[in-house]
Amino acid sequence: MSDDTQQHAPRSVLVTGASTFLGGYLVARLAANPAIERVVAVDSRVPRKDLMRRMGRAEFLRLDIRRPAIAKAIATYDVDTVVHAAPSIMDDVEHSAAIKELNVVGSMQVCAACQRSPSVKRLILRSSAMVYGATAKDPASFTEGTRARREPRNGYGRDLIDVEGYVRGLSRRRQDIDVTILRYQSMLGPRVKTRMGGYLSMPLVPTAFGFSPRLQFLHEEDALAAMEHATLRPRPGTFNVSGDGVVTLAQAVHRAGHVQLPVAPSLIPPLIGVLQDGGVPMIRSEHTAYLTYGRVLDNTRMRSEFGFEPKYTTLETLDDFITRGKTEPVLSANTWRDFEARAVATATALQ
Template sequence: MPDEATPTTPRTVLVTGASTFLGGYLVARLAANPAIERVLAVDSRVPRKDLMRRMGRAEFLRLDIRRPAIAKAIAGYEVDTVVHAATSIMETAPHSSAIKEFNVVGAMQVCAACQRSPSVKRLILRSTAMVYGASAHDPSHFSEGTPARREPKRGYGRDLLDIEGYVRGLGRRRQDIEVTIVRPQAILGPRINTRMGSYLALPVVPTVIGYQPRLQFLHEEDALAAMEHVTLGSKVGTFNVSGEGVVTLTQAIRRIGHIELPVPSSLLAPITGVFQDLRSAKLRSSQTEYLTYGRVLDTTRMRSELGFAPRFSTLETLDDFIERGGSTAVVEPDSWRSLERRVVAAAHQLQ
């Protein structure tokens, strides 16, 4: 295994999920790096025209990663670095049996293709913080070695737990392949379409009554920068990635200027669906636990071992989403602060 202190620039990089925000813009960043000889963008869907233009000299291969064609591409182009970012389909699509098949079978094919190809030396997986689940028994901060108290039984979190297992299995079978797993926190930004962004953009935001979940956000630009950093580096292992700081869900809703609607947990997903536009990324019941208990990551390894520091904090990410994301305030933040001051003053008078 190469010395981690002297990383080598990849020669030929293949990125799956090229039609998604994270996969496509990562391809664009890598293609702009003259030190990389060849960048291959893979997806079964053709990226948007503007995204395709940004990819520059990258070569687009239209193929389904669930099919043996991915192995032929990796071997034929003598790929040395594979970035499996196709799991970023979670940005927009509600989970289903078809999506589970795409995620799990696709990852199995990618791992099998890497195992058979002698040219592959690195595999990078875009995982998710959803693998930690969410429950009332969670620690204050999840480190990479902290097991989930209640592992997700369904949805993207379950898919990625299984996929991480396949990727680690590949690392054991091919010890000459460096395996890096990136677990980003909830990604938010003015351009990326995520279910969390769709949820927070609702004028009336249903929340679970009696709970105050703590949240962290990762800016879309920091998510891209982290994946680029990992691709160009040579750090092996699993890394949480998140912006600094924590915000409660109520604070986030008020900062945006929207109205909080506390409801029983069993009604959170149905009522959210009533408010959401048909074109929006839907909130599903699998996220109810997250919006009840929240999730906070320990990012010590990200800074000390990976050597990466996000440019945006959690609050700065939220503010940029508010400023450039097109969300219109229903109640101005100054009105919330004025109301809070009146409530505090009234409480003091009653003492």
């Protein structure tokens, strides 16, 4: 561990959303760090047994962050750093009134508890690029200061816009608290279950006819590393977090060895409902714009101000997901190469 990390390492950390991939594995990493005196894991659901074992010396509290009990936990454990990872529930759970309440009301309670606690000095929020929305008039890439052409009106994007507002309000009221907001790009990895991962795992992938959306991906390991980086080194501000590079949706489907089914954008959600095998998180109408227009983030500030360097590019993330994940190609790589060779030969002959 560097001297800078040792100097700024928190003493007592509380992590919400401990049963999720990001929250649980972050707790495991922090618990393995001897520079941190205490790690408290919080969730209304008990983590899987294997994840609980990984958490080691961390103390698990089963409580609902929508209740005042979160304030009592922060006070009892004299917490100085709160990592709010609970909104990561959006990865594999359908949005509903109950989920909205957990995201919005739960975040209000977390912010209120931090505001009342004299010990809290840092708050890290796991947000998402979904706050930017997706339209045909979007810029080539979103910077942290770019306003969405059309803000999401419902779903997780709307929730997170509200949550970010509460967190920024806390930073204005308690200027002694460093607030860091991480806007994650679409996550992929062999272990984490996400909506995009499930979508790309389908053998027959419904896509928007006539559109070629540009996509970026964030590897699960980089997502964890970025949150750990924010916890160990105070870097207040809002930061896009994404792997470098861009791929089109057609390229992603091609590399997975799957087949596109071009349809009208409005037909994508119902077709996925028909084609899914039960293991694919549903794509709702709120996600149709993203699968039609795509979304790309400018991650300059991630390096220059946040000081974080991802290990995986977008393409490397996609390839690792395909190689080590559970997706099976419909068409093998050799089949694609033979097809490309024949197409090139035919085009040459016609010239």
